[in-house]
Amino acid sequence: xxxxxxxxxxxxxxxxxxxxxxxxxxxxxxxxxxxxxxxxxxxxxxxxxxxxxxxxxxxxxxxxxxxxxxxxxxxx
Numbered sequence: 001x002x003x004x005x006x007x008x009x010x011x012x013x014x015x016x017x018x019x020x021x022x023x024x025x026x027x028x029x030x031x032x033x034x035x036x037x038x039x040x041x042x043x044x045x046x047x048x049x050x051x052x053x054x055x056x057x058x059x060x061x062x063x064x065x066x067x068x069x070x071x072x073x074x075x076x
Contacts, residue, residue, distance in 0.1 A: 015054060
């Protein structure tokens, strides 16, 4: 059985900052797409993601190699 990691002490602050950025569920942005493409090339992988995690789910801001993947529900 997998045991979830403990929440960091600054979890409330992290979530507030994430929400303040207004980036969750936002439209794709070229700069983030370019970062994942570069990460994929540098690391020699076919997949690279920029993933944001709020209280209930993981959301992909940018995605190289898993086109169509958007988000997933987290279980805590």
